[in-house]
Amino acid sequence: xxxxxxxxxxxxxxLNGPGLRLRTGPVVARIQSPLPxxxxxxALQYADYATEDxxxxxxxxxxxxxxRNLRRWLRPQAQFFVDGNLPFTPLPLDQAFPMLEWGxxxxxxxxxxxxxxFHAAVVEKTGRALILPAPPxxxxxxxxxxLVNRGWRLLSDELTLIDLASCEVVPLPRPVSLKNxxxxxxxxxxxxxxxxxxxxxxxxxxxxxxxAPSESVRRGMxxxxxxxxxxxxxxxxxxxxxTSLSKGRGLMHMADNAFNYSAHGxxxxxxxxxxxxxxxxxxxxxxxxxxxxxxxxxxAAGP
Amino acid sequence: xxxxxxxxxxxxxxxxxxxxxxDCEVVVFNQATGSTHLLGELGGEVFRRLVGAEGGASxxxxxxxxxxxxxxADNADWSAxxxxxxxxxxxxxxxxxxxx
Amino acid sequence: MPMITAALETPQELVACxxxxxxxxxxxxxxxxxxxxxxLDLAELxxxxxxxxAPRAHLEAALVMAAAQMEAVKREVGVLRTVLSxxxxxxxxxxxxxxxxxxxPAARGRVFSDVDILVPSxxxxxxxxxxxxxxxxxxxxxxxxxxxxxxxMHELPPLRHNTRRTVLxxxxxxxxxxxxxxxxxxxxxxxxxxxxGEDRLRVLCPVDMILHSATHLFHNDDLRQGLRxxxxxxxxxxxxxxxxxxxxxxxxxxxxxxxxxxLCYGLRYATRFLGTPVPSEARASADIGRPPRIxxxxxxxxxxxxxxxxxxxxxxxxxxxxxxxxxxRAHWLRMPPLLLAWHLSVKALRREEETTT
Numbered sequence: 124x125x126x127x128x129x130x131x132x133x134x135x136x137x138l139n140g141p142g143l144r145l146r147t148g149p150v151v152a153r154i155q156s157p158l159p160x161x162x163x164x165x166a167l168q169y170a171d172y173a174t175e176d177x178x179x180x181x182x183x184x185x186x187x188x189x190x191r192n193l194r195r196w197l198r199p200q201a202q203f204f205v206d207g208n209l210p211f212t213p214l215p216l217d218q219a220f221p222m223l224e225w226g227x228x229x230x231x232x233x234x235x236x237x238x239x240x241f242h243a244a245v246v247e248k249t250g251r252a253l254i255l256p257a258p259p260x261x262x263x264x265x266x267x268x269x270l271v272n273r274g275w276r277l278l279s280d281e282l283t284l285i286d287l288a289s290c291e292v293v294p295l296p297r298p299v300s301l302k303n304x305x306x307x308x309x310x311x312x313x314x315x316x317x318x319x320x321x322x323x324x325x326x327x328x329x330x331x332x333x334x335a336p337s338e339s340v341r342r343g344m345x346x347x348x349x350x351x352x353x354x355x356x357x358x359x360x361x362x363x364x365x366t367s368l369s370k371g372r373g374l375m376h377m378a379d380n381a382f383n384y385s386a387h388g389x390x391x392x393x394x395x396x397x398x399x400x401x402x403x404x405x406x407x408x409x410x411x412x413x414x415x416x417x418x419x420x421x422x423a424a425g426p
Numbered sequence: 427x428x429x430x431x432x433x434x435x436x437x438x439x440x441x442x443x444x445x446x447x448x449d450c451e452v453v454v455f456n457q458a459t460g461s462t463h464l465l466g467e468l469g470g471e472v473f474r475r476l477v478g479a480e481g482g483a484s485x486x487x488x489x490x491x492x493x494x495x496x497x498x499a500d501n502a503d504w505s506a507x508x509x510x511x512x513x514x515x516x517x518x519x520x521x522x523x524x525x526x
Numbered sequence: 527m528p529m530i531t532a533a534l535e536t537p538q539e540l541v542a543c544x545x546x547x548x549x550x551x552x553x554x555x556x557x558x559x560x561x562x563x564x565x566l567d568l569a570e571l572x573x574x575x576x577x578x579x580a581p582r583a584h585l586e587a588a589l590v591m592a593a594a595q596m597e598a599v600k601r602e603v604g605v606l607r608t609v610l611s612x613x614x615x616x617x618x619x620x621x622x623x624x625x626x627x628x629x630x631p632a633a634r635g636r637v638f639s640d641v642d643i644l645v646p647s648x649x650x651x652x653x654x655x656x657x658x659x660x661x662x663x664x665x666x667x668x669x670x671x672x673x674x675x676x677x678x679m680h681e682l683p684p685l686r687h688n689t690r691r692t693v694l695x696x697x698x699x700x701x702x703x704x705x706x707x708x709x710x711x712x713x714x715x716x717x718x719x720x721x722x723g724e725d726r727l728r729v730l731c732p733v734d735m736i737l738h739s740a741t742h743l744f745h746n747d748d749l750r751q752g753l754r755x756x757x758x759x760x761x762x763x764x765x766x767x768x769x770x771x772x773x774x775x776x777x778x779x780x781x782x783x784x785x786x787x788x789l790c791y792g793l794r795y796a797t798r799f800l801g802t803p804v805p806s807e808a809r810a811s812a813d814i815g816r817p818p819r820i821x822x823x824x825x826x827x828x829x830x831x832x833x834x835x836x837x838x839x840x841x842x843x844x845x846x847x848x849x850x851x852x853x854x855r856a857h858w859l860r861m862p863p864l865l866l867a868w869h870l871s872v873k874a875l876r877r878e879e880e881t882t883t
Contacts, residue, residue: 180545180580206556236587371451371464378462385460386594392455396446
């Protein structure tokens, strides 16, 4: 059963009660929340996603609720629990859904060590993965959102998972988070997409989420082979420029953007090395999203 | 630490090191420290020769292999460069002098 | 009885768990920081292949992390050994690092959050200087915090290494100055034993190690860590309890170190929750340290709550703010600076430096 098949009331009942067991790629999150904004956001962003029944296993139990302190009357807040722990400080109540999204990312990066986990966006075409490792502010989410609207399948906008046994990329399709100017850029770039309400004044500025394409969700169990590793850099006004990067540097950049590479020791190195060996590595500067998409589509058309 | 150019050096055991040789660069993983290193042209070349040399190699031997020039001032420069690389390798735990 | 305590006592029965039961167990184990311990128990019994795939992935992930942390602790101890030798101070390890280097069962499946060492108070300035010189920095930056720690606490403000991002707690006593109990650190150091074949790398003697564990457990603000700490105590008691003369020495030394009360609690709760085998004579001797009846009842209540899984809706009522710091500290493995920046850019991670007021 997918979320869209639940009535609003059923959805709210699950969220308020035993929890909604939501599957996103390889992980199932059991989500509880009494907040109406969360129910609305889930109905919008996760309509196509499968839910699991009660006789199953959830990888995390998360809850977005309101703190029980004096502040709840002065300044409404939301807080994020996972397995009874509070990894984040509370945030203003209107940031509840972004907090859920950050929290779900945190859960994966903290626990899913059956994968090598990288802070990188990843999309797929012709069965091959295009990985965009990058620190915050490099424009990778915008580029990812753009590519997803020009023929690429979304695997993840934030966390790239590489299976240690198969050395393939495992999808984790979730809403794509957009910040500040990117929100309007993507609206203009892909007028047909669904973008949720903009939440202002977060630590990242204004944030909104673009719904993942249905096909990306539907194909959420299909892995991707190594393809390209590209370090993006947005420069306003710049023409698109793709320059080759040595595999050595490609590996080091990936390792620098990994959450758990060191933890896996030699096995992590061997897996990453094998992956990079089968990938082509580049640096990419761009100023225009359409031009960028064209460059990558050319890349995908090649061998 | 200064070592005699005649001292033989060897790469730390292959059980502890894993590496890939891509074009002019070598990426090495050191299990003992958990660190990964990207070796540039000179470092990569010294490393390749070191792992390929059964029984180790001296600074002079490594330097000599890097240049086709006959003995001269240039070789002293190469030896100094190689010695520097080996000193770095020692610090990173990638190689050690054979002081037996 | 909560699933987690049953899992600690009879791991082999876990193979009969249903998927929802596995979910509950992993949830409880995560809360108690005992997931890797359970995973290791199952791995050693050869039972991991019988665990369904989805929960098994989490158990295996916990094993990977535990193994990586063990390697990291060993490296850290190696570096510390060198640093302290520059100022002629022995490296005396406490808690997890001690259990690991001494090869004790208590180190199995352990989550290591930081390294704790014990240093003579007279040598504290030298040690602190040496550590700063070798790349450690303090984590508490306000003058108030620094003064507070140095005046009242039994340890320096936690130190973090600049590049490795590992955390070090330098203790000069095992309880704060403000505590009612006054165990003499000089005695602890005098009775310490060499480990790992080196004279200047040491751990507390067995009885002191146990008393420290009991003291730590019952003076820790964070009750939620209680079960893990109790599991440590249980493991140490089972391991050392077989040594001749141990059970006579334990209450005697407790009295000598003014730690009779913690020992009493320790034995009481270990036997009660984990079924630790303690000879009745030892219980009786330890009972001399028992609290007044009403305090005892209150403690029973508190510890029942701490060791019972709490539903998320209760968590708000029970949670002291200090709980958060511990959870963040548990993620110790070196995070590349870029990734740390990612977490911090969200500005949502509670910093360890934030003190409660």
